Amino acid sequence: MMPTGLPxxxxxxxxxxxxxxxxxxxxxxxxAELDGGTQDCGSxxxxxxxxxMRAIGQGEVLLLHTAERSxxxxxPAWARLAGHGLIDVRADDDRKGPWHLAIRRGAPAGAxxxxxxxxxxxxxxxxxxxxxxxATPLGRRLWLYSNFHCNLACSYxxxxxxxxxxxxxxxxxLAARAVDEFVALGGQEVLVTGGEPFLHPDLGxxxxxxxxxxxxxxxxxxxxxxxxxxxxxxxSMDRDAVxxxxxxxxxxxxxxxxxxxxxxxxRALEGISLARGLGFRVRVAATVMESxxxxxxxxxxxxxEMGIPAEDQLVRPVAAxxxxxxxxxxxxxxxxxxxxxxxxxxxxxxxxxxSGALKVADQPLPLAEVYDVIRDVLSFQAASSSExxxxxxxx
Numbered sequence: 001m002m003p004t005g006l007p008x009x010x011x012x013x014x015x016x017x018x019x020x021x022x023x024x025x026x027x028x029x030x031x032a033e034l035d036g037g038t039q040d041c042g043s044x045x046x047x048x049x050x051x052x053m054r055a056i057g058q059g060e061v062l063l064l065h066t067a068e069r070s071x072x073x074x075x076p077a078w079a080r081l082a083g084h085g086l087i088d089v090r091a092d093d094d095r096k097g098p099w100h101l102a103i104r105r106g107a108p109a110g111a112x113x114x115x116x117x118x119x120x121x122x123x124x125x126x127x128x129x130x131x132x133x134x135a136t137p138l139g140r141r142l143w144l145y146s147n148f149h150c151n152l153a154c155s156y157x158x159x160x161x162x163x164x165x166x167x168x169x170x171x172x173x174l175a176a177r178a179v180d181e182f183v184a185l186g187g188q189e190v191l192v193t194g195g196e197p198f199l200h201p202d203l204g205x206x207x208x209x210x211x212x213x214x215x216x217x218x219x220x221x222x223x224x225x226x227x228x229x230x231x232x233x234x235x236s237m238d239r240d241a242v243x244x245x246x247x248x249x250x251x252x253x254x255x256x257x258x259x260x261x262x263x264x265x266x267r268a269l270e271g272i273s274l275a276r277g278l279g280f281r282v283r284v285a286a287t288v289m290e291s292x293x294x295x296x297x298x299x300x301x302x303x304x305e306m307g308i309p310a311e312d313q314l315v316r317p318v319a320a321x322x323x324x325x326x327x328x329x330x331x332x333x334x335x336x337x338x339x340x341x342x343x344x345x346x347x348x349x350x351x352x353x354x355s356g357a358l359k360v361a362d363q364p365l366p367l368a369e370v371y372d373v374i375r376d377v378l379s380f381q382a383a384s385s386s387e388x389x390x391x392x393x394x395x
Contacts, residue, residue, distance in 0.1 A: 028087060028102055030063035031056045038067050041074035049103075053084065058106035061087070067098045073357070076320065076329040079103055130288070131314045135336040138374060140189065142182045142367075143340035143350040146170050146206060147195040151224055154260045156287060156324035158351040161195045168195075170343045172202050174364065176209040178341055181367045183213045191245075193219040193350060204233040211241035217283070222246040222271025223264065235278060244275050245283040245314075251298040259287070272306070285314040289327075319351040330355065333381070337374045339367070346370040 034052045039045040045066075052062050064075075072089070079086045088102035145159070147169050153162035179190060190210050197203055197218050210216050222244070225234045246268060249256040253265035275282050284303055288296060296315055303313050318327030328334070330352050340347040341364040352358035360373050 028061050028104075030102065031060035033063040033065065036064055036066040036068065036071065040068045040070045041078060045071065049078070050082075053082070053103070053105050056105055060105055062103045062105065064101045064103060065098055066101070069097065069099075071101070072099060073331070075101060075103075077331060077334060080329050080334075130293075130317050136338060138337060138339070138378070139186055139371060141191065141338055142178070142187055142189070143191045143193060143338060144170060144175055144178065145194060145340065145342040145350075145353060146175075146192050146197045146200045146203060148342075149199055150194060150196040150221075151199065152196070152221055152260050152264060154287075154323070156259060156318045156322070156327065158319050158322040158324065158354065159193075159195065160322040160354050165195070167199075168343050169200060169202075170206070170341075172205045172209055174343065175206045178365060178367060179210045179213055181365065185368065185371070187214060189217070190214050191217045191219065191350075196221055196224060198225045198230050198233065204236050207237055207242060211238055215241050215243070217243040217245050219245045219247070219285075220271070221260070221264065221268060222275065223267040225271065226274060234275070237280075239279045239281075243281045243283060245285050246272050246275070247287065248272070248284050248299070249286045249288060250292075250295050251302040255288075255292055255295055276307075281312070282308065283312040283314065284308050285316060287316055287318055289318055321351050322354045330358070332358065332377060337378070339370055339374065341365075341367075341370075348374070 032052060032055060034048060036045050036048065039048070045068075049062075049064065056062055064071075076086050083106060085104040085106075086101060087104050088100075090100040092098055092100075145168070147167050148159055148161050149163065149165045149167045150157075150161035151163060153164075179187075182190070192203075192207065192210075194200070198220055200206065203218075207216055207218070224230055247260070248265070248268050249259055250265070256265040256268070257263070272282055272284065286296070286299055299315075300313060304310075318324050319330050320327040321330050330349065332348065335349050335352075338349050339360070340350045340353060342353060343364070344362070345359055346361040346364050346367075347353050347355075348358040348360055360370050364370075
C-alpha cells in the first residue's frame with residue numbers, strides 16, 4: 001500500500017518514507033520521499049530531485065510522488081544521465097495518476113535491484129560494453145518493417161511481435177515505391193525487419209524489388225527458412241546484394257532461450273550455419289541486458305570460432321520499448337534518427353515503432369516529407385543546444 005498523509009498537491013515537499021513490492025516480487029524500502037505535486041521536469045522538479053537524491057546514500061531509494069503525467073516520460077532520461085536507476089512505477093489510476101516512482105541512487109540504467117547494479121558495475125570495470133558507431137547521416141539508411149507477426153515472442157521485443165500479433169504486412173508495391181524515392185534522394189542501404197520477415201508471404205518479391213537498386217540487410221531469427229517455400233525464398237536471393245543479420249544473444253542456450261523461448265538457441269545456430277553454407281554474408285546481433293554483459297566474451301569467442309568477422313558481430317542493449325519494461329530510454333533526445341517505414345506510418349527509429357511519441361507521420365510516403373519533419377526536429381534541437389543559458393541581469 002502506498003503511504004498516506006502526503007502534503008497537498010501543487011508544490012514539492014518531503015514526506016514520510018515507506019515500502020512497496022517490485023513487480024518482480026522483490027521488495028524495496030524508501031529512505032526518503034518527495035512529493036512533486038504538479039511540477040514537471042522543466043519547472044523545478046529536477047532541482048528538487050537532485051537535492052533529495054543527494055540527501056540519501058548510494059543504493060538507497062527515493063520515492064517520488066507526482067500528479068504530472070509528463071514526468072513518466074522525462075524522468076527515465078534524467079535518471080539515466082544522472083547515474084540513478086528507475087526501479088518501479090505505480091499509479092493510483094493508470095490514466096489520471098497520481099504516480100509513484102522509485103529511484104535508486106547510483107544504480108545503472110535498467111537496474112531492478114542491487115544484483116543488477118553489481119553485475120553492471122563489474123562488467124563496466126572489465127571494459128565490457130555495447131557496440132558503438134558513428135551516427136548514420138539522415139537519408140543514407142532506410143528501415144522497412146515487412147511485417148509484425150513472429151514465430152517468437154521475445155521478452156524485450158521493441159515491436160511487440162509474437163505469433164498472435166497482427167501481421168501488418170507491407171505490400172511489395174509500397175516497398176518498391178519507398179525504395180525508388182529513397183534512392184532518388186541519395187539513399188544507400190535498406191534494412192528489412194519485423195516481426196520475422198521470412199513469415200511475409202511475399203518476402204522474396206519484396207527483396208527482389210529492392211536489391212537491384214540498393215543493398216539489403218534482412219534481420220531474422222533464422223529459425224523458419226530451413227525448408228519448404230521459405231527455403232526456396234532464401235535460396236532465390238542474390239548473395240552479393242543481400243546480407244542476413246541473425247539474432248543470437250549468448251554462446252550457451254540459457255540467456256538466449258530465457259529471452260526468446262525454449263529451443264530457439266539451437267535453431268538459431270542451425271540457421272546461421274545454413275545461411276553461411278548457402279553463401280550469404282551473415283552478421284550476428286546479440287541483445288543483452290547490462291547485467292548479462294559478462295556473457296559477451298564467450299559469445300565473441302564462439303563467433304570467432306565460427307568464422308564470423310569482428311565487423312559482423314554486434315552487441316546492442318535492450319531498449320525500454322514494446323514488451324521491455326527496463327533498458328535504454330528511447331526518445332528524440334537520446335537516439336539519432338533512422339527513418340523507419342511501416343505499412344501504417346513513419347517513425348523516428350526502428351526500436352520505437354510502438355511509441356506514439358516517436359511517430360513521424362501517419363503515412364509512410366512521401367519519404368521527402370518524413371525527412372523534412374525529422375530535419376525540423378534536428379534543427380530545433382541544435383538551436384536549443386547552442387542557445388544555452390541567458391544572462392538574467394539584476395544590476
